Amino acid sequence: MSGADGVFTRSFRVITALVLIVWLVLPLIPLGIWSFAKGWFFPDLLPRVWTLDAWEYALSDTAGVMDSLGLTIYISVCATALSILVGVPAGRALGMYRFRGKAAVELAILAPTIVPGIAVALGIHSVFIWLGLANTVNGVILVHLIPTIPYMTLVMAGVFANHDPAFEQQARSLGATPLKTFWYVTLPAILPGIVVGGLFAFLVSWSQYILTLLIGGGRVVTLPLLLFNFATSGRNDIAGAIGMIYILPGVIILCLTARHLSGRSSAVGGYGRL
Amino acid sequence: MRNHLFCAALAATTALAMPSLADTADGDALNAMAWDEVVELARGGEVNFFLWGGSDGINRYVSEYIGGILADEYDITLNRVGLSDTSEAVNLVLGEKEAGVTDAGAVDMIWINGENFRTMKQGGLAYCGYTDLLPNNAYVNWENPSIANDFGVPVDGCEVPWSTAQFAFAYDTARFDDPPRSIPVLLDWIKANPGQFTYPALPDFNGAVFVRHVFYHAAGGVENLLGPFDQAVYDEVAAKTWDILNDIEPYLWREGATYPNSIVTLQQLYANQEVDLIFDYEPATVGVNIENGTYPPTTQGYALTDGTIGNTNYTIIPFNSPNKAAALVLQNLLLSPAAQAQKALPDVWGAQPAIDITRLPEDDAALFASIERHPNVVDPEELAAVALPELQASWTAAIEQGWIENVGSN
The missing domain is CATH 3.40.190.10 (Periplasmic binding protein-like II)
Incomplete structure (x- = not known):
C-alpha cells in the first residue's frame, strides 16, 4: 500500500517540477532566439537570418552592459546584506513576541509592497537630495531597502514564529556565550529562512527601475535601466541579448539555493518546538 | 534627536566627499564670455547627456562618434544616459528644482521637443539666452518658423535644434x-x-x-x-x-x-x-x-x-546643470556640419539636418550632397x-x- 502511495507522490512531484520548468523556461526561449535573429516575421517558425549583431552591441563599450552587470550585482548584494541585518532582528521581534502596536508595525513594514514606488519616489528624491545621497550608488542601495526589507522581514517572522527559544536557553544553560549560542544554535536553525528571504531581497533589488533611475539620477546605471530602453523600443533582438545576461545571476543563485526552497526545508515550517 | 544628528553627519560627510570640479553652473556668467573662454572652462570636465536610449544606432553615434570627438579635441567626458521616456529626465530636473538644487543638478543636457519643452520652459527649468555664443549657431536659420517654434512654443534661445523630421x-x-x-x-x-x-x-x-x-x-x-x-x-x-x-x-x-x-x-x-x-x-x-x-x-x-x-527636435540645457560650459561645447559640436552630415548617413541614423545647408561653405555642403539616402526611405525633398x-x-x-x-x- 505504502509503495503505491510513494509512486503516486513521486510522479506528482515530477509532473509539478516539469510544469514549473516549462512555465518558467518556455517564455525565455523566444527571447534567446530573438537575440540571434535579424528579423523574425510571421509565419516563419524560426528566423531566416541569424546574426550576432545584438550580442555584439550588448557586449560593446557603448552599451555598457558589462559595467552595469558588475554595478547591479554590487548594489543588489549590498541591499540584500543590509536587508538581512535589519530583517532578522525585526522578524524575530514580530514572530516571537507580542507587544503593543504590533499590528501597526506590521502594516508599516508591509506598506512599501502595497504603495506603488512612483508615489513615494519623488518625495524620497527630495529627501535624498537634502541628505546628499541623490545620484550616488549608496543612495540607490539605501532606497532599494524600501522594497526589499518587507520580504526579508516577513520570511523571517514566519521562521521565528516556529522557532522555539528553548533551544537557545538550553545552550545558554550549558555555558555557551550569547554569541556562541547565536552562531551554533540560532543561526543554523534560521539559515534556510535567511537564504530564502535573501533570495527574495536580491531579486527585488535586482529588478528595481524607477527608484534607481530617480535616486541614481542617471549616474547609477543598473541593468533594468538598459534593458527597459530596448524592451520599450521594440528591439526584441537587443532586449533578448541583454535579457539573457540579466537573468543569469538570478538563475545561478536559484540553482545554488534550490535545496533550501523545497517543502522539506525549515524555511517554510521551521524545526518545531521542543 | 539622535536620528537628526546621524542624518546631519551623513550629509556633511557626503558633501565633503564630493569632488570640486570646475563648476560652470552660472549661465549668466557664461553668456557674457567669449567662446574661447567657454571652451577653456569646459576642458577636462564632463557632460551628462540624457536621451531616449532605444536605438543602438543613435547610441553608437552619440557615445562613439560624438563622445570620441569630445574626448579627443576637448578632453571632455561624455556620459550618455539612456531614457525610455524623455519625461523621466524632465521630472528629475523638476524634482531637483522643488528640492532647491539650483546649481548641482544631475542633468546637463536633454534631447527634447513638444510637450516636454513646454514643461521645461514654463517651469523655468531651462538655461536660456546662449545661442549666439555658439559659433555653429550661424548655420541655424532662426528665421524659419518651424525652427524658431517648438510645437508652436517660441524657442526664445532656450534650446538648440538637432534634427528635423x-x-x-x-x-x-x-x-x-x-x-x-x-x-x-x-x-x-x-x-x-x-x-x-x-x-x-x-x-x-x-x-x-x-x-x-x-x-x-x-x-x-x-x-x-x-x-x-x-x-x-x-x-x-x-x-x-x-x-x-x-x-x-x-x-x-x-x-x-x-x-x-x-x-x-x-x-x-x-x-x-x-x-x-x-x-x-x-x-x-x-x-x-x-x-x-x-x-x-x-x-x-x-x-x-x-x-x-x-517638426524639429532640439537639445536643452537645464537651469541647474553644473557643467554648462561642457554642455555648450557638446551643443556646438552637434550643430557642426561634419556631425550633422554623419548623423544623416543612412547606416548611422538617417536623421535630417537641423542646420541650413545653403549657409554652409562649399566643401561642407558637398558633404551633404554626397549622402545617399536609404533606398526605401521616402525622398526628403518629396516630403518637404x-x-x-x-x-x-x-x-x-x-x-x-x-x-x-x-x-x-x-
Whole structure:
C-alpha cells in the first residue's frame, strides 16, 4: 500500500517540477532566439537570418552592459546584506513576541509592497537630495531597502514564529556565550529562512527601475535601466541579448539555493518546538 | 534627536566627499564670455547627456562618434544616459528644482521637443539666452518658423535644434501596390480594406500626429488652425474629426475594439502582417528598421500628396546643470556640419539636418550632397515639398483629450 502511495507522490512531484520548468523556461526561449535573429516575421517558425549583431552591441563599450552587470550585482548584494541585518532582528521581534502596536508595525513594514514606488519616489528624491545621497550608488542601495526589507522581514517572522527559544536557553544553560549560542544554535536553525528571504531581497533589488533611475539620477546605471530602453523600443533582438545576461545571476543563485526552497526545508515550517 | 544628528553627519560627510570640479553652473556668467573662454572652462570636465536610449544606432553615434570627438579635441567626458521616456529626465530636473538644487543638478543636457519643452520652459527649468555664443549657431536659420517654434512654443534661445523630421507612411511592396496617398483616399481605403489599418491610441506621440492629419483634413486645411487656440473653430472641426474617426472605427484592426498602445506595438503588427500600413514621425525609421530586421526589406516609405506634418527636435540645457560650459561645447559640436552630415548617413541614423545647408561653405555642403539616402526611405525633398506646420501645444492637448473622450472611450 505504502509503495503505491510513494509512486503516486513521486510522479506528482515530477509532473509539478516539469510544469514549473516549462512555465518558467518556455517564455525565455523566444527571447534567446530573438537575440540571434535579424528579423523574425510571421509565419516563419524560426528566423531566416541569424546574426550576432545584438550580442555584439550588448557586449560593446557603448552599451555598457558589462559595467552595469558588475554595478547591479554590487548594489543588489549590498541591499540584500543590509536587508538581512535589519530583517532578522525585526522578524524575530514580530514572530516571537507580542507587544503593543504590533499590528501597526506590521502594516508599516508591509506598506512599501502595497504603495506603488512612483508615489513615494519623488518625495524620497527630495529627501535624498537634502541628505546628499541623490545620484550616488549608496543612495540607490539605501532606497532599494524600501522594497526589499518587507520580504526579508516577513520570511523571517514566519521562521521565528516556529522557532522555539528553548533551544537557545538550553545552550545558554550549558555555558555557551550569547554569541556562541547565536552562531551554533540560532543561526543554523534560521539559515534556510535567511537564504530564502535573501533570495527574495536580491531579486527585488535586482529588478528595481524607477527608484534607481530617480535616486541614481542617471549616474547609477543598473541593468533594468538598459534593458527597459530596448524592451520599450521594440528591439526584441537587443532586449533578448541583454535579457539573457540579466537573468543569469538570478538563475545561478536559484540553482545554488534550490535545496533550501523545497517543502522539506525549515524555511517554510521551521524545526518545531521542543 | 539622535536620528537628526546621524542624518546631519551623513550629509556633511557626503558633501565633503564630493569632488570640486570646475563648476560652470552660472549661465549668466557664461553668456557674457567669449567662446574661447567657454571652451577653456569646459576642458577636462564632463557632460551628462540624457536621451531616449532605444536605438543602438543613435547610441553608437552619440557615445562613439560624438563622445570620441569630445574626448579627443576637448578632453571632455561624455556620459550618455539612456531614457525610455524623455519625461523621466524632465521630472528629475523638476524634482531637483522643488528640492532647491539650483546649481548641482544631475542633468546637463536633454534631447527634447513638444510637450516636454513646454514643461521645461514654463517651469523655468531651462538655461536660456546662449545661442549666439555658439559659433555653429550661424548655420541655424532662426528665421524659419518651424525652427524658431517648438510645437508652436517660441524657442526664445532656450534650446538648440538637432534634427528635423516629417511624418511619412510606409507599406510592403511585396504585398500590394498603390497605397493610399492622401488622407481622404486613406479614409476610403480603410473601408475597402477592413482590418488592415489602425493607429496607436492617444496620447501616443505618433498616434496623436496621425489624428492631427485627420483634423487638418476635417478643417479643410491647416490655415484656419494656426495661431492661438480658438474654442469655436476647435468645436466645429473636432466634431467633424470625431465623426470621421468613429465612422472608420469598425473597419480598423480588430473592428476598432482596441487600439495598439504605442507606435512600437503598431510596428510589430505591421512586421507580423496584421496591418498593411505603418507610419512614423521620423521617416528614416523605415531604413533603420529594415537594417535591424524589424521590418521586411520590401517596406517602402512614401509621402502624402496633401502633405504631412513636420517638426524639429532640439537639445536643452537645464537651469541647474553644473557643467554648462561642457554642455555648450557638446551643443556646438552637434550643430557642426561634419556631425550633422554623419548623423544623416543612412547606416548611422538617417536623421535630417537641423542646420541650413545653403549657409554652409562649399566643401561642407558637398558633404551633404554626397549622402545617399536609404533606398526605401521616402525622398526628403518629396516630403518637404508638402510640409504642414505643427499646431500650438494648446491645440494638440485639446485634440488629444478630445480623442480620448470621443473616440478612444467609445
